Structures are given as structure tokens and as C-alpha cells.
Amino acid sequence: MLEDGKFGKYGGIFVPELIIPALEELEEAFYKYKDDPEFNEELKFYLKEFAGRPTNLYFAENLSKKLGCRVYLKREDMLHTGAHKINNTLGQGLLAKYMGKTRLIAETGAGQHGIATAVIGALFSLPTEVYMGSEDVERQKMNVFRMELSGGKVIPVETGSKTLKDAVNEAFRDWITNVEDTHYLIGSTMGPHPYPTMVKHFQSVIGEEARRQIMEKEGKLPDAVIACVGGGSNAMGIFAGFMNDDKVELIGVEGGGDGTETPRTGATLCKGTEGILHGSLSFVLQNQDGQISEAHSVSAGLDYPGVGPEHAHLKVTGRANYVAVTNKEALRGFELLSKYEGIIPALESSHAVAYAEKYASMEENKGKTIIINLSGRGDKDMFIVAKEMGVEV
Amino acid sequence: MNPNSKKTMTYNQVFEELKNKNEGAFIPFVVAGDPDFETSIEIVKKFVENGADALEIGFPFSDPVADGPSVQTADIRALGSGMTTEKCFQFIERIREFTQIPIGLLVYYNLIYKKGIETFYKRASEAGVTGILAADLPPEEAGSAVEMADKYGVNQIFMVAQTTRNERIDEIAKLGSGFLYVVAVMGVTGARSDIQTSTVDLITRVKDRTDLPIAVGFGISKPEHVRDVIKSGSNGAIVASAIINIITDNLDNKDKALEEIGNFCSELKQSTKI
Numbered sequence: 168m169l170e171d172g173k174f175g176k177y178g179g180i181f182v183p184e185l186i187i188p189a190l191e192e193l194e195e196a197f198y199k200y201k202d203d204p205e206f207n208e209e210l211k212f213y214l215k216e217f218a219g220r221p222t223n224l225y226f227a228e229n230l231s232k233k234l235g236c237r238v239y240l241k242r243e244d245m246l247h248t249g250a251h252k253i254n255n256t257l258g259q260g261l262l263a264k265y266m267g268k269t270r271l272i273a274e275t276g277a278g279q280h281g282i283a284t285a286v287i288g289a290l291f292s293l294p295t296e297v298y299m300g301s302e303d304v305e306r307q308k309m310n311v312f313r314m315e316l317s318g319g320k321v322i323p324v325e326t327g328s329k330t331l332k333d334a335v336n337e338a339f340r341d342w343i344t345n346v347e348d349t350h351y352l353i354g355s356t357m358g359p360h361p362y363p364t365m366v367k368h369f370q371s372v373i374g375e376e377a378r379r380q381i382m383e384k385e386g387k388l389p390d391a392v393i394a395c396v397g398g399g400s401n402a403m404g405i406f407a408g409f410m411n412d413d414k415v416e417l418i419g420v421e422g423g424g425d426g427t428e429t430p431r432t433g434a435t436l437c438k439g440t441e442g443i444l445h446g447s448l449s450f451v452l453q454n455q456d457g458q459i460s461e462a463h464s465v466s467a468g469l470d471y472p473g474v475g476p477e478h479a480h481l482k483v484t485g486r487a488n489y490v491a492v493t494n495k496e497a498l499r500g501f502e503l504l505s506k507y508e509g510i511i512p513a514l515e516s517s518h519a520v521a522y523a524e525k526y527a528s529m530e531e532n533k534g535k536t537i538i539i540n541l542s543g544r545g546d547k548d549m550f551i552v553a554k555e556m557g558v559e560v
Numbered sequence: 561m562n563p564n565s566k567k568t569m570t571y572n573q574v575f576e577e578l579k580n581k582n583e584g585a586f587i588p589f590v591v592a593g594d595p596d597f598e599t600s601i602e603i604v605k606k607f608v609e610n611g612a613d614a615l616e617i618g619f620p621f622s623d624p625v626a627d628g629p630s631v632q633t634a635d636i637r638a639l640g641s642g643m644t645t646e647k648c649f650q651f652i653e654r655i656r657e658f659t660q661i662p663i664g665l666l667v668y669y670n671l672i673y674k675k676g677i678e679t680f681y682k683r684a685s686e687a688g689v690t691g692i693l694a695a696d697l698p699p700e701e702a703g704s705a706v707e708m709a710d711k712y713g714v715n716q717i718f719m720v721a722q723t724t725r726n727e728r729i730d731e732i733a734k735l736g737s738g739f740l741y742v743v744a745v746m747g748v749t750g751a752r753s754d755i756q757t758s759t760v761d762l763i764t765r766v767k768d769r770t771d772l773p774i775a776v777g778f779g780i781s782k783p784e785h786v787r788d789v790i791k792s793g794s795n796g797a798i799v800a801s802a803i804i805n806i807i808t809d810n811l812d813n814k815d816k817a818l819e820e821i822g823n824f825c826s827e828l829k830q831s832t833k834i
């Protein structure tokens with residue numbers, strides 16, 4: 168490998184030997200094309216024409232009044248397929264094409280990343296197979312159908328806890344077997360090097376736009392940037408734009424589930440310990456022997472016992488703060504944004520909204536300017552939210 | 561230190577002795593505690609009685625990415641039967657009561673990392689472990705592990721695969737000790753029907769580049785496979801999934817499982833004699 172892929176002590180390449188040459192090939196291609204004018208021209212074209220970039224930085228006037236802060240929403244929910252995930256799948260999909268790969272595989276939890284991969288599979292004419300835990304297949308039937316409509320093949324995973332972490336395991340096993348013609352399109356800033364760096368690169372368009380937009384609208388930087396953290400890609404994407412602006416507070420919001428004091432939580436950075444999962448050293452939910460625990464969150468996208476290694480580094484260096492929001496609080500955030508702004512957020516993004524309310528309620532934060540990364544829209548979550556609210560649809 | 565450690569055999573001794581007899585090493589695998597602690601001890605006894613030259617013992621892990629369905633199932637059974645890392649070390653100590661052949665561990669690195677690298681290697685050495693292979697620990701990340709392996713007199717074993725370039729094979733051979741684990745197939749563990757010519761090519765390629773003994777694993781599931789890889793120049797053959805499948809198929813009949821495993825091992829051992 169050209170680099171060790173470490174963020175402080177975190178990150179690395181903890182994978183079976185069979186995959187190493189594929190990671191070397193991917194790393195080399197990524198470093199070659201990320202600054203290649205032709206590649207970037209093409210990526211820019213698809214981001215604009217296919218995905219709908221740039222997304223707006225919307226001043227949420229009603230919510231601002233309600234919270235007593237100046238609240239901006241970075242509208243990743245307006246992108247094609249409904250979430251930020253498409254920034255990454257377009258980038259990696261195009262890279263796979265430049266590398267001459269003829270098949271894509273991906274893991275998915277809720278289905279958002281699976282859909283974003285399936286559509287670019289259709290766009291670039293690359294056969295796409297998506298691994299999805301059989302529990303999630305059951306819970307997210309609509310998204311399975313959406314993937315299939317775009318020509319993606321959904322493979323239910325019956326091993327382990329039958330959720331996202333097992334889908335990742337199975338995608339790795341597929342890649343180990345078909346490494347020569349297949350690109351494994353990982354959906355977040357996790358996995359072995361170069362994935363955390365590469366996914367951050369493709370998502371940092373969020374932060375670049377947001378920084379430029381807030382300067383245009385406010386003439387100054389925000390006081391805080393708030394984003395939800397599952398694997399960490401939407402958060403890393405927006406944080407990237409403000410990383411060197413020391414005065415801008417970066418806040419990552421994890422899926423607290425029933426509460427971080429309970430075992431039913433997805434708050435890896437708040438509650439986990441150092442460990443190795445899916446190719447990198449980071450924080451992990453695990454027992455004292457290092458056996459990986461199941462994560463829990465009402466939002467499938469935050470329901471993962473690992474987290475991207477750069478977030479671990481930002482946590483221990485103190486550059487970013489990580490907090491957790493419970494399922495209940497997230498649902499309140501969901502209702503708050505729907506009601507005050509007419510914008511229905513994804514349950515993942517609702518965690519960021521819920522924390523923004525908490526943040527604004529602190530005396531020292533009155534009147535501050537904050538950006539919430541609205542990573543996705545709530546269409547996919549209608550059935551879950553209705554059920555939680557006791558409504559029949 | 562294990563009171564018996566003076567008597568335990570090294571990989572070198574075993575491979576040398578066998579070479580002089582024109583034999584390869586038969587190395588069966590079981591997951592510690594699969595399907596339960598006592599039964600898997602009996603399984604290891606069957607291995608030894610039927611000609612095992614060394615042992616591979618898997619420590620169960622919740623997320624074994626390099627393993628196919630057979631080993632995954634075994635891991636889940638073992639964890640379900642209450643295995644912990646400490647119990648796995650006690651398992652090794654029990655094995656040392658009846659055999660002095662080399663014992664290799666097959667683990668995932670998080671089990672080592674979480675215990676503390678030094679603590680893990682020290683405990684492994686005390687328990688009588690000969691070598692440790694972490695399936696998800698490539699040489700790039702193995703500095704601390706190799707250091708502790710040296711400190712506590714344990715071999716650090718690495719894998720090479722068909723995708724591994726020659727220069728990388730050289731580096732891995734330099735870093736590793738005991739033997740080199742040659743991954744026979746492009747894929748995860750699991751029984752296969754045939755030995756591919758690419759496996760034979762890899763054995764030749766590795767043999768040309770190192771004096772370290774090599775053992776071939778992944779997909780070796782029949783006596784013919786064992787014979788083929790030994791004939792192609794491998795010093796040993798590692799058989800895992802095919803044995804686990806016998807356990808899986810006879811969960812309600814322990815005696816039958818043990819008998820079948822015994823017969824199967826005896827056949828596999830015969831096939832190492834060329």
C-alpha cells in the first residue's frame with residue numbers, strides 16, 4: 168500500500184491476505200483519478216445532472232424562531248434517491264468503471280446505500296448485487312423492491328444477527344471470492360484503507376458547498392455543524408468543509424436507541440471501546456472478549472456496532488464532539504421539522520435535528536448560527552414512524 | 561510456563577521428521593468448544609489417535625469474514641456453548657494433557673487486541689500454543705504481534721494467496737515463522753470438489769521462494785486433495801470445513817460423529833504418505 172490509512176492510531180488495513188492486492192489496486196486508482204481532470208469533469212457532470220447538486224443551504228426560519236438560533240439545513244435530502252449516499256456511489260461507481268471492473272457489490276442496512284448503488288449500476292451498466300440482512304429485507308420491503316426495479320439483485324443474509332454488520336461480512340466474503348472483476352462499493356467512511364479516506368473525499372462536496380453557501384448568506388462561519396453518525400459518511404462529508412476552522416464546533420449525533428445506559432443502543436463512539444471490525448481499528452460495541460455486539464436504533468442507518476476510524480480520531484483529539492440521541496428524542500426531531508418547516512427528514516437525520524433542539528436550549532448557545540446536515544428524506548421511514556406513533560397507514 | 565512445554569514439538573521438528581519419511585503433515589482443524597467444550601476435546605483426541613501431525617484450533621468469533629458457512633456455524637455453536645477467550649486457553653491446556661504435537665491458533669485480531677496483545681501472547685504461551693495466525697492481520701499491521709510472538713516463544717503464522725505477488729511472498733516469509741499458510745482457493749473456507757491447477761501453481765511459486773515449510777488450507781476436503789497438495793510439494797494439508805460438516809450432520813449422535821471423524825482422519829493421514 169502507498170499509505171497506512173491511519174488517523175492517529177485508528178484505521179489501517181485489518182483484512183485477510185486475499186483482499187490486499189485489491190486494496191492496493193483500489194488505492195492506486197483512487198490516488199490517480201481523484202485529481203484527474205477528465206475523471207472529475209465526468210463526476211461533476213453526474214453529480215449535477217443525475218444527482219441534483221449543488222443542494223441548497225436552506226435557512227429554516229420557523230425552526231430558527233422556535234429554537235432561538237439561526238438554523239440552516241444542508242438539503243442532502245433533495246438529492247436523487249433521497250440521501251447523501253449517492254455522492255459516494257457516483258464517485259466509487261465511476262472509479263470502478265475507470266478501473267475496468269465489471270461487477271459491483273454493496274452492503275445495505277435500511278436500503279438507502281443499496282438503492283444509491285443499484286441506480287448507479289443501472290446508470291453505468293454494471294451488474295449490481297446488494298447484500299442485506301434478512302431481518303432488514305423483512306423490515307424494508309419497499310426498498311428491496313426499489314433496488315430490484317433498478318436492476319439490482321438483493322441477496323438476503325441469514326448469518327449472525329441478520330442485519331447490517333452481517334451484510335458487510337457477506338459482502339467481504341463475496342469480494343474475497345471475486346476480487347478480480349468486482350468492486351466492493353462500501354457505503355460509509357468505514358472499512359479498511361483506502362475506503363475511509365475515499366468515501367470522505369467523495370462526500371466532502373457537502374462541506375465544500377456548505378462552507379461557501381454559509382459565507383454567502385451569513386458573511387461568516389457557523390458556530391456549529393451538526394450531523395448524524397452511523398458509519399460516519401454524511402458527518403465526515405460536512406465536517407470536511409470546516410475541519411480547519413477551529414472555532415466551528417463539529418458535533419456528531421449517534422443513534423442512542425433506548426438510551427446509552429441500556430444494551431439496546433447504536434452509540435458506538437459514546438458507549439463503545441477500541442477494537443477492530445470490518446478492516447479498521449476504531450470504536451466498536453463489543454464484550455470484554457472482543458465479540459461484536461448487536462447495535463440497536465430505530466433508524467436502520469445508525470444501527471451499526473462500528474464507526475469510521477477518522478471519527479474515533481476526531482473524538483480522542485477533541486476536534487469533534489459526539490453525543491447520542493434516543494429513539495424517542497429522534498422521533499420528536501422528526502415531528503419538529505415536519506411540523507415547523509414542512510420538511511420530513513429521514514430518521515437518521517432526525518437525530519441531528521433532535522440534538523440541534525437540545526443544543527439551542529443551552530443558555531450559552533442562544534442566538535448562535537448552526538448548520539444541520541439533513542442527510543436524507545423521510546419517505547423511506549413512513550411505516551416505521553407511523554407504527555411508533557401508533558397510526559395506521 | 562507450561563510444565564510440559566519442554567517436551568512440546570516445534571513445527572520444524574515435525575516437518576523435518578515427516579520429510580525424512582516421505583510424508584506430509586496432516587493438520588485437522590476444530591473450533592474450540594464446538595459443539596461444546598467436552599465434545600470438542602474428544603474430537604481433538606480422535607484427531608491425535610488417527611494420525612494428526614499438528615493441530616489447528618479456531619477461537620470462535622462473532623464476525624469471521626474469512627470463513628464460509630461451515631466455520632461460521634461452528635463459531636456460533638461454540639459461542640452459544642459458552643466459550644470465552646479464557647475458556648479457549650483452558651481448552652489448549654486440556655489438549656496439552658494428552659499430546660505434544662504443535663498447536664496453531666486460528667483467530668481474528670480483535671480477540672487478541674481486546675485482551676491486550678502482550679496478555680494474549682503470554683497466556684497463549686503458558687497454555688502451550690505453538691503458533692498463532694490471525695486471519696485479518698496482514699504483515700502491515702503485525703508489528704506488535706510479531707514482537708510479542710518473539711518475546712513469548714510463539715510462531716507468528718501468515719497467509720499467502722493466489723493474489724499475493726512474489727515480492728510480497730518474500731516479505732511475508734521473512735516476517736513469519738513456523739510455517740506459511742497457503743490459501744488454496746480464491747475464496748473463504750469451505751469444502752470444495754476439486755483442487756485447481758492454480759493451487760498447484762501457487763504451491764510451486766511459494767516453494768521456489770522460501771525455505772519455510774508450507775501447509776495448504778481452505779477447501780481441502782478429500783483424501784485426494786491431501787495427496788495432490790502434498791505431491792505438489794506442500795509440507796502439510798489443513799482440513800477444516802469437511803470435518804466441521806461431520807459435526808454439523810451428527811449433532812444428535814455424538815458417538816457417530818466421533819467415529820466418522822476418526823475414520824475420515826485416518827484416511828486423510830494415509831493420503832499424506834507419498
Ligand SMILES: Cc1ncc(COP(=O)(O)O)c(C=O)c1O
Pocket residue numbers: 249250251276277278279280354355356395396397398399400401402467468469513515516542543544
Ligand atoms: C439518510 C441517512 N443518513 C445517515 C445515514 C448514516 O450513514 P453515515 O453515517 O455514513 O452518513 C444513512 C445510512 O443509511 C442514511 O440513509
